[in-house]
């Protein structure tokens with residue numbers, strides 16, 4: 001029995017794998033190398049730490065290192081960066097504060113996560129320019145807010161981290177600009193849903209849609225001047241004065257170690273894995289934000305880096321390495337984000353062109369409904385986009401927005417996608433009803449009814 005399991009990266013995927021492998025096999029030797037000084041942390045909570053809802057950054061730690069080391073017998077080594085994988089020798093080269101060491105393995109998991117895309121902006125290295133990816137970057141932003149007392153921020157990117165951080169900065173009293181390259185914020189959620197978000201944002205944020213940041217300049221007064229240009233009109237140019245800039249321009253999988261070791265990447269650029277999370281090199285696995293996963297709807301490999309996928313796939317690989325072979329489950333990319341008072345969510349495929357590329361004949365509808373019975377004074381509007389394939393009549397995906405009740409509804413659709421439901425099956429679900437929670441026809445059922453009617457026309 002091979003008995004040394006080595007893991008690169010000590011967060012969601014890595015520590016889930018380590019813990020599950022330990023539960024499955026008390027005899028296994030497990031080493032985790034983490035290049036930073038934090039492990040098992042909840043990066044997802046960082047916007048709320050910066051906002052001020054979470055007072056102490058240490059509260060974001062899921063399980064403290066000493067529990068892994070002392071209670072779970074996992075050799076977690078912080079401040080150890082793996083700098084090379086040598087598959088032919090089944091060895092790693094690891095750099096720590098004292099120099100480099102060589103470490104063998106029997107089974108290896110790469111769970112190195114992702115890194116922020118660095119856009120091509122002149123002056124990007126200026127002081128006061130930040131990105132939010134990990135605990136240290138979160139702390140840096142928080143310290144800047146406390147020490148420099150900035151009055152304004154410009155966020156580059158209107159994706160979900162940009163939106164969460166707009167709320168966090170606004171709560172700290174900053175004037176917030178958001179510059180987004182696409183015509184809409186939250187592009188993957190669909191234009192109908194994004195339009196509602198943009199209307200809501202007007203009260204809190206200055207939006208610059210279809211624009212990009214060209215240059216960041218430090219001024220004599222110690223703040224920044226950001227040159228914003230228009231995607232379409234070359235002669236448009238605006239200089240925005242700001243005290244800080246946040247780059248929220250997306251992420252790419254952290255695959256440099258894997259690539260150099262000859263591990264195959266998929267078309268998405270993330271590490272390609274089989275149904276057990278194994279790469280093209282035997283005994284080397286990959287999970288989390290550095291790896292691909294299989295999509296529920298298309299069956300194709302996709303790169304949708306989210307926390308549950310990292311935790312679940314890490315756990316499955318830990319189980320397999322521990323002796324209980326476990327397959328990875330497909331994902332629908334179910335996501336939800338809070339944007340000030342709004343809840344915005346999506347699951348499956350909601351982009352018509354993407355659906356066509358995957359061989360579907362998509363039909364999409366958007367309906368307006370309410371979170372509660374119409375006569376309830378607290379009832380809030382809900383907008384749902386639902387998409388299905390016209391040939392099979394199966395659901396492809398949905399996105400939705402509203403002030404309440406969004407999460408329960410997107411989870412219904414996510415469940416239906418896992419069950420490969422047709423729109424009619426969704427329409428026939430027996431969902432709970434009472435006036436404070438939904439109309440008699442829940443917005444999900446209304447959307448399914450409308451879409452089903454069109455499919456059968």
Ligand SMILES: Cc1cc2nc3c(=O)[nH]c(=O)nc-3n(C[C@H](O)[C@H](O)[C@H](O)COP(=O)(O)OP(=O)(O)OC[C@H]3O[C@@H](n4cnc5c(N)ncnc54)[C@H](O)[C@@H]3O)c2cc1C
Pocket residue numbers: 008009010011012013014033034035036038042043044045046047080081082083111112113114132133134161254257287288289290305306307308310
């Ligand atoms: C601000 C923010 C908000 C988010 N909000 C949400 C949310 O609301 N919902 C959601 O589903 N997801 C959210 N996410 C994404 C979620 O945090 C990730 O999907 C999840 O953390 C991925 O886990 P992972 O273990 O694959 O990678 P990571 O959490 O990135 O961990 C990888 C680890 O590997 C280490 N590492 C990398 N290279 C090496 C090396 N060579 N040697 C040693 N160690 C190395 C890194 O230091 C890091 O600790 C958010 C992310 C951020 C940054």
